[in-house]
Amino acid sequence: MKKLAIAVIVAALAWSGFWFVSAHFERKAIDSWMEARRAEGWTATYDDLTIKGFPNRMDARLSGLVLASPDGLRWEAPFVDIYRLVYNFGHEILAFPPQMTVTTEMGETQVASDGMRASFIHEGDTVVRANFESQTLNLTGATTAALAGLTAALTRDEDAETSYRIAVGADAIAGSGGRVADAIRLDAGFDTDLPLRVGQQSGPHPQPTRVDLRLAEYKVDDLQLKVAGEVDVDDRGRMDGEVTVKAVNWREMIAMAHQSGQLPENMAQMLEDGLGLIAGLSGNRETLDLPLTLDEGRARLGPIPLGEAPRLRFP
Numbered sequence: 001m002k003k004l005a006i007a008v009i010v011a012a013l014a015w016s017g018f019w020f021v022s023a024h025f026e027r028k029a030i031d032s033w034m035e036a037r038r039a040e041g042w043t044a045t046y047d048d049l050t051i052k053g054f055p056n057r058m059d060a061r062l063s064g065l066v067l068a069s070p071d072g073l074r075w076e077a078p079f080v081d082i083y084r085l086v087y088n089f090g091h092e093i094l095a096f097p098p099q100m101t102v103t104t105e106m107g108e109t110q111v112a113s114d115g116m117r118a119s120f121i122h123e124g125d126t127v128v129r130a131n132f133e134s135q136t137l138n139l140t141g142a143t144t145a146a147l148a149g150l151t152a153a154l155t156r157d158e159d160a161e162t163s164y165r166i167a168v169g170a171d172a173i174a175g176s177g178g179r180v181a182d183a184i185r186l187d188a189g190f191d192t193d194l195p196l197r198v199g200q201q202s203g204p205h206p207q208p209t210r211v212d213l214r215l216a217e218y219k220v221d222d223l224q225l226k227v228a229g230e231v232d233v234d235d236r237g238r239m240d241g242e243v244t245v246k247a248v249n250w251r252e253m254i255a256m257a258h259q260s261g262q263l264p265e266n267m268a269q270m271l272e273d274g275l276g277l278i279a280g281l282s283g284n285r286e287t288l289d290l291p292l293t294l295d296e297g298r299a300r301l302g303p304i305p306l307g308e309a310p311r312l313r314f315p
Helices: 002-039 250-259 265-281
Strands: 043-045 048-052 057-068 074-085 091-095 099-104 107-114 117-123 126-141 145-156 163-170 172-175 178-181 183-192 208-220 223-233 239-248 287-295 298-301 304-308
Touching: 002 043, 002 048, 002 057, 178 208, 223 250, 223 287, 239 250, 250 265, 265 304
Parallel strands: none
Antiparallel strands: 043 057, 048 057, 057 074, 074 091, 074 099, 091 117, 099 107, 107 126, 117 126, 126 145, 145 163, 145 172, 163 183, 172 178, 183 208, 208 223, 223 239, 239 287, 287 298, 298 304
């Protein structure tokens, strides 16, 4: 019995020592990451760092966190919590505060959320799986939007370290002018030239080389938009390939884009006239089913040229 008690005490002391050593290295890793960002020209500061969770957890809280990139993107949060099990170095959970501030070249945006959190599973610094969720997400200021039921998931292909699948969804979206969507869904696969890495800032960043858009879906009232197809992406971000666009009650979509200021009046009228003619030839003037062709970054919807398409580049 005495030997058993001694063994328990020794084990407890050894585990306590392991936890405190782990806490020391956790603090050192966070400080090293912040210092590396400052060496690259970032602003990277926090007011306080506390680590709790003994005996089985490693719970770090950074208070008064400020991160600002050299190109002007700035993020401020009163705190961010990072959770993991003390014996599992490859799985972190991040919990965000209900109020944050993001500043871009467009100005300052206040971010209010409920239940915003993210998780990362990685092997070394290579991302294996990541998830994000927020019950609500409200943006006010330079950008105005409100989202409910926002989720996102990223998974690496087991057989290829530069192939991934991503799924994004939201139950509802509203903008400054009111409701924008009843639901959005995205399901896609993509390849990159380099593996995605946790917290990577220095060196070349991974960039997309191919996108397999299995389905992108947008719904509001009776309006439905579905897009699917495959494109290749060159080293300048220009897309080359073809996707199929199916739109039900597409005239409402053009009207909404025009009313929101996203589509000039002359372009809106040109699109409605041209697409109306094409839809009429198919026998249903309210439904479009057309190929969107991308040729070295130039877009064409059916026979209608749309000009230069946005380039696909990761930050």
